Amino acid sequence: IILALGAASLQPLPMDGDSPTAAYDATDGCSRLKAARSMFSEEAKRLQFKSSSDPLAEQTDVLHYRLEFEIDPTAEYLDGGNTMTVNALIDGVTVFHFWLHSAMSINEVRVEGRTAAWRRLDTEIVEVELGRSFARNEIFELEVLYEGSPVSGGWMSIVFDHQHGIPVVSTLSEPWFSYTWWPVKEDSCDKATGELLITVPEELTVVSNGVLAGVENAGSEKHRYHWLTDYPMSPYLFAFSATRYNTFGDYYVHSRGSMPVDFFVYPDSDTAQNRALWRLSVEMLATFGDLYGLYPFIDEKYAIYQFPWGGGMEHQTATGQGGFWEDLTAHELAHQWWGDMVTCATWSDIWLNEGFATYSEALWLEFKSGVSDPYALRAAMSLR
DSSP, rough: EEOOOOOSOOOOOOSSSSOGGOOHHHHHHHHHHHHHHHOOOOOOOOOHHHHHTTTGGGGGEEEEEEEEEEEETTTEEEEEEEEEEEEEEEEEEEEEEOOOOOOOOOOEEEEETOOOOOOOOOOEEEEEEEEEOOOTOOOOEEEEEEEEEEOOOOSSEEEEEEETTTTEEEOOOOOOOOOGGBBBOOOOOOOOEEEEEEHHHHHHHHSSSEEEEEEEEEESSSEEEEEEEEEEGGGGGGGEEEEOEEEEEEEETTTTTEEEEEEOOOOGGHHHHHHHHHHHHHHHHHHHHHHHHTTTTSSSSSEEEEOSSSSEETTEEEESSOOHHHHHHHHHHHHHTBBTTTTOOOGGGGHHHHHHHHHHHHHHHHHTTTSSOOOHHHHHHHTO
């Protein structure tokens, strides 16, 4: 992740008016340091302690999330549900904890299709009585029906914005703020596969993790986008963005075949120069593949989408970027290996994610010609 910072706090960049690219200095190491330090705000530390100290967390393994909701961009409202497929890791599991911000209303919780008793422990955690004891390796489904106006946390974990009069709804949940907009076991060590089925006004396009399984007419001038991924993913990497996008694509050809590389750009930013800058990611996939091994999500896709933050965020298989800078694109792509496939267990180790991604910017400049250029490497490293 690289984020542009204002003088006082992290904010999404305004989409009406000045270009978002003007707010980010690609060589500003100080801003990167501040962005990393912001991970360790008192609130983030509190949430990390809460997650790591929950005695129930190690009793279960979430295998799959099926998250389905409708967005009302005007009312800034979400209404839907999440079905979690959960494996019991020990004998005698009778209680399950998930996180959902208290600003969101819970309409019902079901376990194996039956209404379950639940209670809110605090602003974040909800405790569910499972109705019976589950044995080790027994799998159950827990469904949460919920709705409300999300309260954003962290770097603004969900944003309702506009780009030239068109609604934009985007998420960025790192490090502990997925629970502000969806019910989740907030544990970065518990990776799960997932589906996101998102209904929006028909003029909007939704981009998310994994592959697009389909787009359906949802009635009343609405469409439902169904994205799914078979690669396990940490909760903070589940993400979506919905707005009016121009789309274009390419393919990364590799030893096993080819993989789509898709791009989602605001219409006013859709220029030949910007397209060319983002298309460099296809060459970067080959360069990093030679250095680190084949792109880790090769059976799905890589995508870049424009979103209302400065800098970028490496959501698994789909990176949000606020601009088109070459080193930003290299940095965020490298996170697919270092951060998404290999994920730090605690946020005190975030420097590993960021260190590898920043070094990868220099490696891209070294190898972009097709052969090693040590002078380019040293020039890039001298800027850090």
